[in-house]
Amino acid sequence: MSTRSSRALVDRLIFLGPATALLFLFFVVPVIVDVAIAFSDMGRNLKVTEFTTDNVRRLLGGDSRLTSIMGVTLTYVLCTLAIFNIGYGLLLALMTTALPDRAGGFFRAVWLLPRMSPSVVYALLWTWVVAPTNYGLLNQILQGLGLPLADMKSNAPMVLIILANGFIGASFGMIIFTSAIRSIPQHLFYAARVDGAGGLSIIRHITLPAIRWQLSFVTIYQALALLVSFEYIWLITNGGPFFDTTVYALYVYRRAFENGQYAYGAALALGLVVVGMAVALVLWRFFDMRALLQRPRIEVK
Amino acid sequence: MARIELRATSKTWDDVVAVEPTDLVIGDGEFVAILGPSGCGKSTTLFMLAGLYAPSGGDILFDGAAVNEVEARDRNVGIVFQSYALYPHMTVRDNILFPLRFKDVPREEALKRANAAADLVQVREYMERKPSQLSGGQQQRVALARALVKEPQLLLLDEPLSNLDASLRLTMRSEIRNLQRKLGVTTVLVTHDQIEATTMADRIICMSRGRIEQVGTAEDLYHRPDSLFVASFIGSPPINLLQANAAGGQLAVGDGRLPLDGRADGKVTLGVRPESVVLGEGSLQGRIDDLEPHGRETIYHLTTPLGGVRALEAGAVARHKLGDTLPFRFADSLVFSTDSGRRIDGARAIAA
Known part of the structure; x- marks a missing residue:
């Protein structure tokens, strides 16, 4: 009996041990460290002299910049999510599944390229495209059309980062929606056509309801991803001009690593975790994910 | 209601011919069945009638x-699929209402018509349910109601009973038949099940490899099949087919010889329905190698000088035993040309 239970314990350690250890090391420990630093006075010299709630108080009302940062973040997340990650991803999926297989596959592959290229290279490409000189790709096109030169990086930085992130983000939804649309039984489309539905009615009454789960999932997943990622923004505009494209996650980075306010950065990061959880919960409720997860994604009958 | 006509209608997918140029007329209010094995082009023909596939050649005429060039949605046809194809996220009511959404039917009247259609197929009590909460038979009825609610000029049924269990299939068969008589809607049923075709349809179109083999009533197809294909496809247990040589008014079948009535020469195939083999009398001899009691009837497998012969005898109790050697005769027979597969009209083996 005792050998059997000790054997079971060994089995559990072997199978669950590595994952648990990794999770502990790279998730639990950093969270604890972050909380500890958030309640300290760690600065550029990395020394902690006392533990304090100053940082949290600053976060909850003492930082006048934070309001505009929140506004920038909201604009960035909502626009990228709605226009590209969901809207354009869905449009691509609908159009490429309507095309013959080979042509559809080609266009999907084209839209996957941004995701496959290394982020630094991708960011560099955008920098060159919008370069404010005569030689930027955008300006060459504008000149060709006889239009005045543009400097997006200075004059429309928000549009720039939404475009740059959206071009990458659209492919995620595109792939998931494509496979979801493909799994809808062909007979449903036939039935709808015979019943008198046109192309748009079929999308509205057959396709969208059938891929509701995937729409919800991509919305939640991508909202959270957009909330915490800042690499492309950092690489292309570095959050500027001034703080115009500094989203919350980038603000955390700038405060901690550019200004050396490690303790305040840690507190800001803690705030982001709370916001992320709140957003996830609200969306989870809104899309009724629990009910969606219980039923089969697509009923074949 | 409409009179449907196919004029040299064909369908090819790249190089594959699904339906060869086909001519066919379906009368106003007629119930026809397209019968054939899978891959014979019957569903393709149905989908062309529905407007879901465009014909590669020829014309389809309604009245x-x-x-x-008319889109499926403008043809005013109703269709029931084998999988029912109910919209899973809609209630039964919304499913039945769906076709009316695209016609300018006022809400009140649409509801009235949906209720009437639901009454017709007895699904009124399930109006609030989702398709996944219904049994197969109920889903089938809802699919019928959805097809009928817009009062189509043509009703298309694509293997509608294949997913139902045996007893339900029996009920639905007569229900659909009665419904069709009551409404008088021109109906095309596609099926691989000969019983479905013979019991439900006024006329049967037997297809094979993209071609119409024969058009006729169940009786025509059974007793006067035009070809070997129809003869062997229709009938259960299947017809006996014996290779033979016809010369000088005689048929050489295996080691036996039978007098031939009518004109035939060369290689022929002799077709004898199992129930046309009369056991216990006649000039031929055979030994019972196997017997299958089917309750109402018994099927015997005989070894004879002509070759293996299946015989069917009615009656709950088997009258002969395994290993019995007994005389038999053919009450009726058909003669086909082996090369062309066509039946030779008027030819018959005499085996009294």
């Missing part, structure tokens, strides 16, 4: 007007 004399070509509808080749």
Whole structure:
């Protein structure tokens, strides 16, 4: 009996041990460290002299910049999510599944390229495209059309980062929606056509309801991803001009690593975790994910 | 209601011919069945009638007007699929209402018509349910109601009973038949099940490899099959087919010889329905190698000088035993040309 239970314990350690250890090391420990630093006075010299709630108080009302940062973040997340990650991803999926297989596959592959290229290279490409000189790709096109030169990086930085992130983000939804649309039984489309539905009615009454789960999932997943990622923004505009494209996650980075306010950065990061959880919960409720997860994604009958 | 006509209608997918140029007329209010094995082009033909597939050649006419260019949604046809294809996220009511959404039917009247259609197929009590909460038979009825609610000029049924269990299939068969008689809607049923075709349809179109083999009533197809294909496809247990040589008014079948009535020469195939083999009398001899009691009837497998012969005898109790050697005769027979597969009219083996 005792050998059997000790054997079971060994089995559990072997199978669950590595994952648990990794999770502990790279998730639990950093969270604890972050909380500890958030309640300290760690600065550029990395020394902690006392533990304090100053940082949290600053976060909850003492930082006048934070309001505009929140506004920038909201604009960035909502626009990228709605226009590209969901809207354009869905449009691509609908159009490429309507095309013959080979042509559809080609266009999907084209839209996957941004995701496959290394982020630094991708960011560099955008920098060159919008370069404010005569030689930027955008300006060459504008000149060709006889239009005045543009400097997006200075004059429309928000549009720039939404475009740059959206071009990458659209492919995620595109792939998931494509496979979801493909799994809808062909007979449903036939039935709808015979019943008198046109192309748009079929999308509205057959396709969208059938891929509701995937729409919800991509919305939640991508909202959270957009909330915490800042690499492309950092690489292309570095959050500027001034703080115009500094989203919350980038603000955390700038405060901690550019200004050396490690303790305040840690507190800001803690705030982001709370916001992320709140957003996830609200969306989870809104899309009724629990009910969606219980039923089969697509009923074949 | 409409009179449907196919004029040299064909369908090819790249190089594969699904339906060869086909001519066919379906009368106003007629119930026809397209019968054939899978891959014979019967569903393709149905989908062309529905407007879901465009014909590669020829014309499709509804009441004399070509509808080749008319979209499925404007043809006013109703269709029931084997999988029922109910919209899973809609209630039964919304499913039945769906076709009316695209016609300018006022809400009140649409509801009234949906209720009437639901009453017709007895699903009124399930109006609030989702398709996944219904049994197969109920889903089938809802699919019928959805097809009928817009009062189609043509009703298409694509293997509608294949997913139902045996007893339900029996009920639905007669229900659909009665419904069709009551409404008088021109109906095309596609099926691989000969019983479905013979019991439900006024006329049967037997297809094979993209071609119409024969058009006729169940009796025509059974007793006067035009070809070997029809003869062997229709009938259960299947017809006995014996290779033979016809010369000088005689048929050489295996080691036996039978007098031939009518004109035939060369290689022929002799077709004898199992129930046309009369056991216990006649000039031929055979030994019972196997017997299958089917309750109402018994099927015997005989070894004879002509070759293996299946015989069917009615009656709950088997009258002969395994290993019995007994005389038999053919009450009726058909003769086909082996090369062309066509039946030779008027030819018959005499085996009294």
